Amino acid sequence: MKALVWHGKEDVRVDNVPDPVIRQPTDAIVRITSTxxxxxxLHLYSKLTPIMREGDIIGHEPMGIVEEVGRDVTHIKPGDRVVVPFNISCGHCYFCDQSLFSQCETTRDTGKLAQTVNLLGRGRGASLFGYTHVYGAVPGGQAEYLRVPQAHFGPIKVPEEAQDAPDERFLYLSDVLPTSWQAVAYADVPRGGTLAIWGLGPIGQMCARIALHQGAGRVIGVDRVPERLTLAAKYGVETVDFSAVDDPARLVVEMTGGRGADSVIDAVGMEAAGSWYDSVLQTTKIQLDKRRALRDCMAAVRRGGTLSLSGVYTGPIQMFPLGDLFDMQVQVRMGQANVWRWVPEIMPLLGDDDPLGTEDLKTHTMALDDAPLGYEIFQKKQDGAIKCVLKPS
Ligand SMILES: NC(=O)c1ccc[n+]([C@@H]2O[C@H](COP(=O)([O-])OP(=O)(O)OC[C@H]3O[C@@H](n4cnc5c(N)ncnc54)[C@H](O)[C@@H]3O)[C@@H](O)[C@H]2O)c1
Ligand SMILES: [Zn+2]
Ligand SMILES: [Zn+2]
Structure with missing residues (x-):
């Protein structure tokens, strides 16, 4: 089959690789229609190279048609249309029982690398599709076929009555929607309160729509990419172009009566662009400065407010202003999305009226063969790219 394969920093190619096969009774094979x-x-593409290996198949936002199931997989059958959550969870361990699916004990990577990268000596959380050699080294879903481990639990069936709906209505259940839903839940926005969101990529866009849908009074969105600011504004977000102001955090504090936003979401993560800090950090490696978006989020939240991190970070952060957060009594919540925890709440919003506008998130539809171009334009924010969906079959 054809698959998107990692060859090195900013070098991904579509290669011919062996077809996946059922290896465990709990496996399924899915033919991917959208991914x-x-x-x-983007972190794998450019930053996390030490935990990638040449030949890795990337991709964790797939859906398609079940081809084959192992004998322990009973809730789906060949021919079913399914979405595959990005975390691989067993559904019945200590953590899955508490809906902490991203911490599943059954699928945690027990390899030496996974153990050593946790500075607290606690290893890593649940395995993820197509996501490095510390999250299980599981081949990912930007491919014609995907082997789905723990398929007795993971795959989400597209409802019978929605078989005519486009893939894009349901595809984002794999990651974007539950991640955004969790970010908003963790942000704990008071009813009628103000949420500020750093980063208006797909995650930030959906956080904004979900928060407004759930009764937030105001959403302020910070980014610098014009079409992302425009899309957010279309959904009622007050936008701030951080490239046009000196201090976006201070502006958000001013916009909220001098107090700061009740809740702030970091939907940027470690790809954060750093304005004037950039050159300094290249040499000093003062990491908090490098993570400018995170610093801004902390500076924009009000005393007693909540900071919710959905942007991905790895490793230690120096110069973390712990004492200031303590003084400001800020609550901080974070983590990979526990996909299945939120699916029952999101599913009713995926009807024909499409209240979250899932179908207008996609800007590019591409053949799998064009995936390398998709990575390039998505990383460089070119050609209006907000969400690229590949169509392997
Ligand atoms: N927690 C989870 O389970 C989970 C799941 C999916 C994605 N994520 C993470 O969420 C983040 C966003 O994902 P995405 O798909 O929307 O990515 P994206 O790269 O499309 O969006 C990030 C946005 O942040 C903006 N940005 C960069 N620097 C900024 C700054 N200093 N201030 C404000 N905005 C800035 C960029 O212009 C871009 O629009 C990533 O870190 C991703 O890894 C986490
Ligand atoms: Zn589990
Ligand atoms: Zn994702």
Whole structure:
């Protein structure tokens, strides 16, 4: 089959690789019809190279048609249309029982690398599709076929009555929608309160729509990419172009009566662009400065407010202003999305009226063969790229 294969920093190619086969009774094989490129894939593309290996198949936002199931897989059958969550969870361990699916004990990577990258000596969370050699080294879903481990639990069936709906209505259940839903839940926006969001990629866009849908009074969105600011404004977001102001955090504080936003979401993560800090950090490696978006989020939240991190970070951060957050009594919540935890709440919003506008997130539909171009334009924010969806079959 054809698959998108990682060859090195900013070098991904579509290669011919062996077809996946059922290896465990809990496996399924899915023929992929749609599979999206995610901001998290950009970390693999450019930053997380030490935990990638040449030959890795990337991709964790797939959906398609079940081809084959192992004997323990009973809730789906060949021919069913399914979405595959990005975390691989067993559904019945200590953590899955508490809906902490991204911490699944059954699928945690027990390899030496996964153990050593956690500075607290606690290893890594659940395995993820197509996501490095510390999250299980599981081949990903930007491919014609995907082997789905723990398929007795993971795959989400597209409802019978929605078989005519386009893939894009349901595709984002794999990641974007539950991640955004969790970010908003963790942000704990008071009813009628103000949420500020750093980063208006797919995650930030959906956080804004979900928060407004759930009764936030105001959403302020910070980014610098014109079409992303425009799309957010279309959904009622007050936008701030951070490239046009000196200090976007201070502006958000001013916009909120001098107090700061009740809740702030970091939907940027470690790809953060750093304005004037950039040159300094290249040499000093003062990491908090490098993570400018995170610093801004902390500076924009009000005392007693909540900071919700959905942007992905790895490793230690120096110069973390712990004492200031303590003084400001800020609550901080974060983590990979526990996909299945939120699916029952999101599913009713995926009807024909499409209240979250899932179908207008996609800007590019591409053949799998064009995936390398998709990565390039998505990373460089070219050609209006907000969400690229690949169509392997
Ligand atoms: N927690 C999870 O389970 C989970 C799941 C999916 C994605 N993510 C993470 O969420 C983040 C966003 O994902 P995405 O797909 O929307 O990515 P994206 O790269 O499309 O969006 C990030 C946006 O942040 C903007 N940005 C960069 N620097 C900024 C700054 N200093 N201030 C404000 N905005 C800035 C960029 O212009 C871009 O529009 C990524 O870090 C991704 O890894 C987390
Ligand atoms: Zn993703
Ligand atoms: Zn589990």
């Amino acid at each position: 999206a490129i995610c901001g998290s894939d």
